[in-house]
Amino acid sequence: MAHCHDSNxxxxxxxxxxxxxxxxxxxxxxxxxxxxxxxxxxxxxxxxGTTVDISYGRYKDxxxxxxxxVYGVSSFNEEETVARDVILFGDVILNVVDAVHLDRDxxxxxxxxxxxxxxxxxxxxMDDVKRNxxxxxxxxxxxLLGVPVIPTTAIKAEGLDLVLNSIxxxxxxxxxxxxxxxxxxxxxxxxxxxxxxxVLEDDETxxxxxxxxxxxxxxxxxxxxxxxxxxxxxxxxxxSNKGASFRTKxxxxxxxxxxxxxxxxxxxxxxxxxxGVFVAGTVVGITEETIMEGMYRPFIEGIAGxxxxxxxxxxxxxxxxxxxxxxxxxxxxxxxxxxxxxxxxLMAVLEDSGYLxxxxxxxxxxxxxxxxxxxxxxxxxxxxxCVTMATMTTRILGTKREKIIATFLLGLAIPCSAQLGVIAxxxxxxxxxxxxxxxxxxxxxxxxxxxxLNKFMPGESSxxxxxxxxxxxxxxxNVLMKTAQKTWMFLKEATPLFLLGAFLxxxxxxxxxxxxxxxxVAPITVGLLDLPKETATAFIMGxxxxxxxxxxxxxxxxxxxxTMVSLIVMTLFVPCIAAIMVIFKERGYKDALIIWLGSFVVxxxxxxxxxxxx
Amino acid sequence: xxxxxxxxxxxxxxxxxNDKDIKSQAIRIGLYExxxxxxxxxxxxxxxxxxxxxxxxxxxxxxxxxxxxxxxR
Numbered sequence: 001m002a003h004c005h006d007s008n009x010x011x012x013x014x015x016x017x018x019x020x021x022x023x024x025x026x027x028x029x030x031x032x033x034x035x036x037x038x039x040x041x042x043x044x045x046x047x048x049g050t051t052v053d054i055s056y057g058r059y060k061d062x063x064x065x066x067x068x069x070v071y072g073v074s075s076f077n078e079e080e081t082v083a084r085d086v087i088l089f090g091d092v093i094l095n096v097v098d099a100v101h102l103d104r105d106x107x108x109x110x111x112x113x114x115x116x117x118x119x120x121x122x123x124x125x126m127d128d129v130k131r132n133x134x135x136x137x138x139x140x141x142x143x144l145l146g147v148p149v150i151p152t153t154a155i156k157a158e159g160l161d162l163v164l165n166s167i168x169x170x171x172x173x174x175x176x177x178x179x180x181x182x183x184x185x186x187x188x189x190x191x192x193x194x195x196x197x198x199v200l201e202d203d204e205t206x207x208x209x210x211x212x213x214x215x216x217x218x219x220x221x222x223x224x225x226x227x228x229x230x231x232x233x234x235x236x237x238x239x240s241n242k243g244a245s246f247r248t249k250x251x252x253x254x255x256x257x258x259x260x261x262x263x264x265x266x267x268x269x270x271x272x273x274x275x276g277v278f279v280a281g282t283v284v285g286i287t288e289e290t291i292m293e294g295m296y297r298p299f300i301e302g303i304a305g306x307x308x309x310x311x312x313x314x315x316x317x318x319x320x321x322x323x324x325x326x327x328x329x330x331x332x333x334x335x336x337x338x339x340x341x342x343x344x345x346l347m348a349v350l351e352d353s354g355y356l357x358x359x360x361x362x363x364x365x366x367x368x369x370x371x372x373x374x375x376x377x378x379x380x381x382x383x384x385x386c387v388t389m390a391t392m393t394t395r396i397l398g399t400k401r402e403k404i405i406a407t408f409l410l411g412l413a414i415p416c417s418a419q420l421g422v423i424a425x426x427x428x429x430x431x432x433x434x435x436x437x438x439x440x441x442x443x444x445x446x447x448x449x450x451x452x453l454n455k456f457m458p459g460e461s462s463x464x465x466x467x468x469x470x471x472x473x474x475x476x477x478n479v480l481m482k483t484a485q486k487t488w489m490f491l492k493e494a495t496p497l498f499l500l501g502a503f504l505x506x507x508x509x510x511x512x513x514x515x516x517x518x519x520x521v522a523p524i525t526v527g528l529l530d531l532p533k534e535t536a537t538a539f540i541m542g543x544x545x546x547x548x549x550x551x552x553x554x555x556x557x558x559x560x561x562x563t564m565v566s567l568i569v570m571t572l573f574v575p576c577i578a579a580i581m582v583i584f585k586e587r588g589y590k591d592a593l594i595i596w597l598g599s600f601v602v603x604x605x606x607x608x609x610x611x612x613x614x
Numbered sequence: 615x616x617x618x619x620x621x622x623x624x625x626x627x628x629x630x631x632n633d634k635d636i637k638s639q640a641i642r643i644g645l646y647e648x649x650x651x652x653x654x655x656x657x658x659x660x661x662x663x664x665x666x667x668x669x670x671x672x673x674x675x676x677x678x679x680x681x682x683x684x685x686x687r
Contacts, residue, residue, distance in 0.1 A: 219638060226641050226644060239668060255657060361657065362660070364672070364674055365660035464672060464674030468670035468672055
């Protein structure tokens with residue numbers, strides 16, 4: 001009963017072309033190989049029914065297809081599902097492996113070998129091996145795996161040509177003989193050995209496609225494979241432990257609260273100095289003020305002015321206050337881009353050094369009470385840069401429950417960098433007392449909201465289970481490449497949202513809906529929050545760009561208490577329009593609406609309570 | 615005994631992982647029945663850290679409470 005199920009991967013293959021699939025764990029440098037193979041001509045196609053894009057290009061007679069980084073082939077998450085289908089689609093597999101993390105990466109390698117497709121292994125990051133006190137017997141590893149193993153340092157272009165020349169030598173590796181027997185018993189019911197393996201490993205999707213039952217053998221097969229991996233490592237890797245003890249010690253200090261908390265505090269302070277002061281101040285001053293406002297705006301207004309007049313609908317839409325050609329690019333390129341790049345660089349440093357997973361372990365206990373686990377620290381930190389970017393990052397969280405909690409907390413209580421700058425300016429007029437009240441209020445809302453969500457949301461959040469790689473010195477080139485990749489992804493995903501946002505706001509302004517909303521909100525701000533009527537305008541502007549809103553408050557004369565209340569509402573209030581759209585895109589229409597309305601209610605509710613108390 | 619009760623510095627053998635959702639992922643990174651680790655660190659109320667050679671794994675307290683272990687010499 002064989003069926004044809006190639007339809008999930010919609011890539012056109014010409015006659016005589018072979019499909020070469022790149023597979024590897026996350027962050028092993030796979031993209032360098034992909035770029036080397038395909039050159040500049042790369043297509044990207046969205047994988048149906050997912051948020052995952054796959055890139056593909058051509059090299060000689062091969063169609064080269066990239067896959068998302070995964071730790072194994074199954075259906076534990078969207079990335080794995082996509083990787084699985086692309087691998088099933090492929091003819092030859094190039095498996096990129098982190099030589100320093102063989103104990104983590106070889107599970108995937110062995111699983112791929114068990115699938116029975118011709119493959120070869122690029123043993124990447126070789127330059128790190130020595131520095132970490134390791135040595136690898138490559139001939140032995142090649143013999144044990146049964147496929148070509150080519151040592152590479154992709155980032156320095158070492159070994160890349162050899163990999164390219166070895167693709168033709170790809171072969172089926174040493175498969176587990178017990179498994180092969182089972183696969184052969186099963187092979188008639190599916191299309192090929194790879195599918196048979198996946199069904200044996202309890203992959204429900206593949207089983208369903210062929211109307212067969214899973215075998216319930218997954219754990220058994222996984223344990224046997226894991227033992228094989230350990231044996232291969234014990235035979236081919238020698239740890240000299242040179243220099244390892246000091247790194248182990250640093251790793252421990254990062255984990256133990258008594259040393260870990262001060263280290264984290266210092267790290268966050270340095271991050272604040274770099275991003276909050278240097279990037280947000282100096283760099284953005286140049287990119288937003290000098291370049292975008294000073295040079296780009298007059299330039300684009302001059303060009304567009306030849307065709308449309310400001311004040312007309314089309315004119316406003318393109319080059320007006322919230323224009324698609326003015327506000328949107330100035331905001332994205334002038335303000336957001338430097339901040340995003342700054343954040344991604346620092347996160348890449350934390351990740352590559354091995355510090356990030358240790359931070360996750362350190363904060364795990366605190367986040368557990370909010371219904372999250374330690375991993376959620378990553379989107380929460382990113383939120384201080386840009387809530388839109390952080391909301392996209394909630395994809396790394398294990399369950400839908402955690403994604404909703406994290407998204408809500410991000411939208412509610414984490415002020416993004418655009419907003420922080422203006423908040424900081426207003427707060428300085430407040431004095432110490434009200435500043436403390438403000439900070440404590442936001443912190444309390446964060447903790448109470450998380451705790452309540454954890455208590456009342458059905459289901460259970462996933463528990464922390466994380467690999468702590470050895471501490472190592474991050475490599476600049478690696479960090480920059482990762483940053484470039486992530487920044488590009490962000491721009492690609494977020495730009496349409498910002499453009500759509502600018503469009504909607506322009507329409508709302510032109511049709512006077514904006515004023516109507518401001519008037520509708522005014523009774524709440526005056527009656528409940530005891531604030532001047534004009535603050536309603538500032539709140540609504542805050543939806544367009546959070547910093548607009550906060551800046552709008554500067555022009556309204558208020559008492560210290562009023563300023564504090566309006567800052568609290570402003571911070572808790574719904575995030576900017578791009579973040580709202582990302583919430584809708586990521587969480588779906590129903591959950592997003594609840595999150596959105598929820599943050600409205602909390603913002604005005606808390607503001608009202610604070611206004612009432614003081 | 616469960617893993618959350620393990621003493622820092624003790625050697626433990628994993629007997630059973632009573633968490634269906636995470637079991638397969640745990641095996642992938644080396645946490646399976648029969649594997650031997652040293653409990654190298656325990657964060658107060660937080661994760662348990664297991665070590666085997668250069669590899670270290672952090673396991674949330676809630677998950678650790680669902681993992682049966684046995685002390686080994």
